[in-house]
Amino acid sequence: MATVPVRLGDRSYDVLVGPGVRASLAGVVRRLGAQRAAVVSARPAEWVPDTGVETLLLPARDGEQDKTLSTVEALCGEFARFGLTRSDVVVSCGGGTTTDVVGLAAALYHRGVAVVHLPTTLLAQVDASVGGKTAVNLPAGKNLVGAFWQPSAVLCDTDYLSTLPDRELRNGLGEIARCHFIGAPDLRGLPTAEQIAAGVTLKARIVEQDERDAGLRHLLNYGHTLGHALEVATGFALRHGEAVAIGTVFAGRLAGELGRIDQARVDEHLAVVGHYGLATALPADVEPEVLLRQMRRDKKAITGLSFVLDGPAGAELVSDVPPEVVARVLDRMPRERAAGAVRT
Numbered sequence: 001m002a003t004v005p006v007r008l009g010d011r012s013y014d015v016l017v018g019p020g021v022r023a024s025l026a027g028v029v030r031r032l033g034a035q036r037a038a039v040v041s042a043r044p045a046e047w048v049p050d051t052g053v054e055t056l057l058l059p060a061r062d063g064e065q066d067k068t069l070s071t072v073e074a075l076c077g078e079f080a081r082f083g084l085t086r087s088d089v090v091v092s093c094g095g096g097t098t099t100d101v102v103g104l105a106a107a108l109y110h111r112g113v114a115v116v117h118l119p120t121t122l123l124a125q126v127d128a129s130v131g132g133k134t135a136v137n138l139p140a141g142k143n144l145v146g147a148f149w150q151p152s153a154v155l156c157d158t159d160y161l162s163t164l165p166d167r168e169l170r171n172g173l174g175e176i177a178r179c180h181f182i183g184a185p186d187l188r189g190l191p192t193a194e195q196i197a198a199g200v201t202l203k204a205r206i207v208e209q210d211e212r213d214a215g216l217r218h219l220l221n222y223g224h225t226l227g228h229a230l231e232v233a234t235g236f237a238l239r240h241g242e243a244v245a246i247g248t249v250f251a252g253r254l255a256g257e258l259g260r261i262d263q264a265r266v267d268e269h270l271a272v273v274g275h276y277g278l279a280t281a282l283p284a285d286v287e288p289e290v291l292l293r294q295m296r297r298d299k300k301a302i303t304g305l306s307f308v309l310d311g312p313a314g315a316e317l318v319s320d321v322p323p324e325v326v327a328r329v330l331d332r333m334p335r336e337r338a339a340g341a342v343r344t
Contacts, residue, residue: 026052042094096128103134107149122172174241223248229294245278
């Protein structure tokens with residue numbers, strides 16, 4: 001088991017990574033002094049460990065379709081009917097959309113109750129459950145309504161991953177691939193638990209320096225500007241990690257077009273993403289104009305198009321990128337020829 005501390009003063013917590021760590025839940029609840037727990041689970045009841053206290057089990061669904069304010073409202077209503085107080089705890093069990101929705105509900109209910117995450121997907125374990133960002137979507141875009149609310153603990157039980165289909169595992173690998181360009185060591189070929197711990201460690205060190213996304217934390221959005229646009233433009237047919245992988249390749253091409261990196265480094269983006277078996281081409285039926293319009297709605301786009309891009313000093317946020325340059329790089333991106341095929 002690996003323990004990764006997230007040091008944020010009185011909001012500090014540990015992320016546990018390894019087989020069987022979900023059994024630590026009752027100890028975490030006891031340490032918090034909670035008398036009741038509301039467990040929101042997108043997984044079967046038997047996947048949820050004993051909390052050690054009176055527990056309300058609420059079903060959930062992973063997926064963007066339930067990542068809405070109405071879901072948050074419904075959860076808060078159930079918390080109230082159960083009699084949950086500010087001294088109790090909320091527990092999430094599921095993928096990244098579940099940790100996001102449950103985290104936001106915990107942040108809002110009684111202006112904040114403790115939350116513990118049991119992420120069950122690779123994407124949620126390596127990224128979504130850590131760092132305190134919670135959000136839901138609006139029709140206008142992804143993650144537009146949210147709050148910062150740090151969990152009291154995150155239990156990344158790698159036993160959960162044995163049940164995942166191949167596509168869901170690849171979804172998480174998209175976030176691992178982007179770590180290569182924001183300060184992580186080369187994670188290719190390492191055991192999955194080590195990849196998760198390395199990704200969480202990188203995120204923890206960044207969050208400790210910039211908890212509320214004022215500067216350095218933008219690095220964690222590498223590949224996400226186009227990635228989020230692709231998710232929305234495809235009606236979420238592309239999973240988050242799949243879209244981020246394509247966005248990472250695009251970020252390398254855009255940095256090269258702007259003269260920030262040489263061709264070898266551009267090619268490295270393609271090689272790293274390709275190593276993980278992820279798509280590197282744009283979907284054939286998504287128009288660049290649609291992607292440009294969606295990227296202008298990105299939270300980082302204050303005065304114009306903004307991207308986290310590689311450069312001589314490493315990755316950094318680059319603002320006011322000329323739209324014509326972005327459009328040119330999008331036009332030159334390879335397109336899928338057919339289902340499962342990628343043109344290079």
